[in-house]
Amino acid sequence: MARLGGRGNLDPKKVSGELFSLTYGALVAQILKDYENVDDVNKQLEKMGYNIGIRMVEDFLCRTSSGKCHDFRDTADKIQLAFKLFLNLSPTVTSWSSTSDEFSLIFDTNPVAEFVELPDHCYNLRYANILAGAIRGALEMVHIEVACWFVQDTLKGDNVTELRIKFLRRIEDSVPPGDD
Amino acid sequence: MAIFNIFIVSKSGGLIYHYDQANAPMQEVEKTFGFPLDIKLKREGSRVVVAFGQRDGIRLGHSLLSVNGVPLTSGTELQDGRDAFEVIEAKENYPLALKFGRPKATTNEKIVLASMFYPLFALAVQLSPELGSSGIQELETDTFKLHCMQTLTGVKFLVVCDPKQAGVDQLLDKLYELYADFALKNPFYSLEMPIRADLFDQNLQIAIEQIERTGFI
Numbered sequence A: 001m002a003r004l005g006g007r008g009n010l011d012p013k014k015v016s017g018e019l020f021s022l023t024y025g026a027l028v029a030q031i032l033k034d035y036e037n038v039d040d041v042n043k044q045l046e047k048m049g050y051n052i053g054i055r056m057v058e059d060f061l062c063r064t065s066s067g068k069c070h071d072f073r074d075t076a077d078k079i080q081l082a083f084k085l086f087l088n089l090s091p092t093v094t095s096w097s098s099t100s101d102e103f104s105l106i107f108d109t110n111p112v113a114e115f116v117e118l119p120d121h122c123y124n125l126r127y128a129n130i131l132a133g134a135i136r137g138a139l140e141m142v143h144i145e146v147a148c149w150f151v152q153d154t155l156k157g158d159n160v161t162e163l164r165i166k167f168l169r170r171i172e173d174s175v176p177p178g179d180d
Numbered sequence B: 001m002a003i004f005n006i007f008i009v010s011k012s013g014g015l016i017y018h019y020d021q022a023n024a025p026m027q028e029v030e031k032t033f034g035f036p037l038d039i040k041l042k043r044e045g046s047r048v049v050v051a052f053g054q055r056d057g058i059r060l061g062h063s064l065l066s067v068n069g070v071p072l073t074s075g076t077e078l079q080d081g082r083d084a085f086e087v088i089e090a091k092e093n094y095p096l097a098l099k100f101g102r103p104k105a106t107t108n109e110k111i112v113l114a115s116m117f118y119p120l121f122a123l124a125v126q127l128s129p130e131l132g133s134s135g136i137q138e139l140e141t142d143t144f145k146l147h148c149m150q151t152l153t154g155v156k157f158l159v160v161c162d163p164k165q166a167g168v169d170q171l172l173d174k175l176y177e178l179y180a181d182f183a184l185k186n187p188f189y190s191l192e193m194p195i196r197a198d199l200f201d202q203n204l205q206i207a208i209e210q211i212e213r214t215g216f217i
Helices: A017-035 A038-064 A072-087 A129-141 B084-089 B107-127 B168-183 B198-214
Strands: A092-094 A102-107 A144-152 A161-170 B003-009 B015-020 B028-033 B040-044 B047-052 B063-067 B096-101 B138-140 B145-150 B156-161
Touching (some): A017 A038, A038 A072, A038 A129, A038 B168, A072 A129, A072 A161, B003 B107, B015 B107, B040 B084, B063 B084, B084 B096, B107 B145, B168 B198
Antiparallel strands (some): A102 A161, B028 B096, B040 B047, B047 B063
16 A cells, blocks of 8 residues: 655555555445445445554554554554555644544545545545544554544545544453563 | 474464474484384374383484384374284384384474463563563573564564574564565455465565575565
């Protein structure tokens, strides 16, 4: 999923960002065709994202050799780093709740929807919902349970795209010994 | 210098991958014996093992591999259906050519060994006088050294190698990278299941050859 901002980079491991956006677009369109109901599509995208997340987290960890998060602000930094690594995007982390368990990622545009206009009948479609699922899946693998949802979307006429992430709990039962 | 074995243990403690040194030296000794047999053999688990009387390269703990060139199949039974103990005890069968060697661990035994490491690792954490112990990272004997790396997600990578082998930490990092790339990015691989991927094997082989030759990756 390595994404490239400009064109013409010769690194064979990187792929054009446009190619990625287009592939994702094809995926969403196909799921929309298969399910027809927009809510089902949202759910399906989240699920696919989740399955990507639980695998992708290992890639992130071995590439960055980052340690364990001891507080949710660490987690936010790491998510930001992951966006840089995988999608070459730098979202802003803002709007912390007073208890430091909830924050927003702000993107200037919708990160996977460069060429997209939502038709009227899919107004409820959360186009980039795969990202929310990926974040949830990845964090679950490192024993942090979060809820993740879009509150604003440039596709729906908002100024920015905002992804809200809320800490729910530490998953204790599956913590492997020796890394506390 | 050599890498003897590599194990990958999933976060629930199951063995999901193992590698054995491809050209492991098989220490086998064949010798012709007259009656009576001057070494003591005993039945241990499903093997016939040398219990006492170490000589001519036959050592305690070696197990019987074949009798007169006929290999032992399962347990104490010879390939032709006779029981190894009966053959050895009967005087008329002598002289007998017996072949001994170090038994190779079967896949089942490896699974047992790998899952035995799991509580050992947890025990080390419990025993630690300081909070926040990492668990066992290295375990050293005079013939091998075991290196263990546990990832944040709980997967353990174990490398058993020569005590003098250099660059094992790099090999562990490389293993993690290969696991992330060739196991997890394979859409047909499901988590926690054994890794059966040729690409993974090939890349692992390249990494092992390089580390054995040069000591770094």
